Amino acid sequence: MSWDLRRSLLLWEAVEEVSLKLAEFVRRACGALGLEPVASVLVSLERVYEDAEYGREICGYYDPAGRRIVVSAPCVAERGFEEGLSTTLAHELIHHCQFTGGGLCELSLNPDLAAKVGGALPYRLRPHEVEAYSKQGELAGRLRELEGFAEAARCVKRLYSPEVVLPQLSSILEALTRAPALQESARFIADLVGGELLPAARRLVEKFSQVIEDESARACFEEKAASYLERMQEDPVSASAEKMQRELLAARVKAIVVNPGAPQLHVYIVTSNGVAVGCDMREGVSPL
Incomplete structure (x- = not known):
């Protein structure tokens, strides 16, 4: 099994376990409220x-x-977990x-009537939304x-903000830069673009150089760019992987997810640029 596939499956297992636990509560709530049980909660x-x-x-x-x-x-976290969760569940x-x-x-x-109403009336004027908003506060309580x-x-x-003591974020991100997926991704890009990779990089360098007004800043940029282009010409895979590493280190962490069902501590870092990497914390920080 590839590293990327294993990472994806473990992340899904963590999300699925929390979904099942939340579904158990919602089904009990349906019974207490005299409702038919929902099929699932995700x-x-x-x-x-x-x-x-x-x-x-x-x-x-609601589907x-x-x-x-x-x-x-993420939305529940913004509103406060208890308030956001209770209000959302009540509405749905x-x-x-x-x-x-x-x-x-x-x-x-x-479903047919809901589709017709949804196509005819603005969201907050739809009768089913008017009723839901009028009753959600009491039901949330x-x-x-x-x-x-x-x-x-x-x-x-x-799941979204684990109650565990993690290593310093810098050490986690440093370990993630060694993840084999970065090298594999860089190789894929190099193979896909082929001979166009270096000319495309040169065009980008020229474009950015033209918009830098300060002469010293432009000289510094061009010096570093020349070094990067030289490395790309010699080894496009390694040069692309280095660029990915820098982007990962500069990314904002969007979520830190802990698999609550794993026998050992598995942590997943999801960043703002779409990178999601798993870490096995048993032996310090090492990518899954």
């Missing part, structure tokens, strides 16, 4: 809002076809009631009082 590391254009209060959405609630961990459970029936809601929906809610919120919080 915790997402993507930043998702149901009301993206209207305040970003609802961190996820009526799959009877699934999706909860966005009201939608679940509207599609499946129950005493929690007054409206009845089906009831959810927070249910047994198991605090633990469910902690599970989501541990």
Whole structure:
């Protein structure tokens, strides 16, 4: 199994385990509220809002076809884990009631009707949204009082911001630069672009050099660029890998994810430039 595939599978296992734990709580809540149980709950590391254009209060959405609630961990973290999670679950459970029936809601929906209303009315004027927003506050309070809610919120919080003592971030990122995936990615780029890689790099150097007004800064840039172009001509794979390493070190960390089900500590660093690398913390910092 390749390093990239193993990393991806382990990251999914961590997210899936938290999703299953949250689904257990939501199903118990459905029973307490007199609702049909949801089919599943999915915790997402993507930043998702149901009301993206209207305040970003609802961190996820309801999928009526799959009877699934999706909860966005980054959005919940912004709003505060307990408030964000309870408000989102309350809003989506009201939608679940509207599609499946129950005493929690007054409206009845089906996917076809929801699509028609969604195409005809702005988001906050749709009847099912008006009802959901009018009732979500009280329902969120009831959810927070249910047994198991605090633990469910902690599970989501541990996934997105783990309650463990990690090494210094600099040492983690330094270790990630040694990950074989960077060299493999650089080789893929070099093979894909082929003979166009060096000319493309030269064009970029010329473009940036023209916009630098300060002469000393331009001279410094051109000196470093010449060295980089020389290395790229001699060994394009290594030169590209070095550039990726620098980009990784300069990236902002978007999330630090801990696999709560792993027998040993597995940590995943997700950065703002799309890099997601696993670390096995048993022997210091070493890429998975």
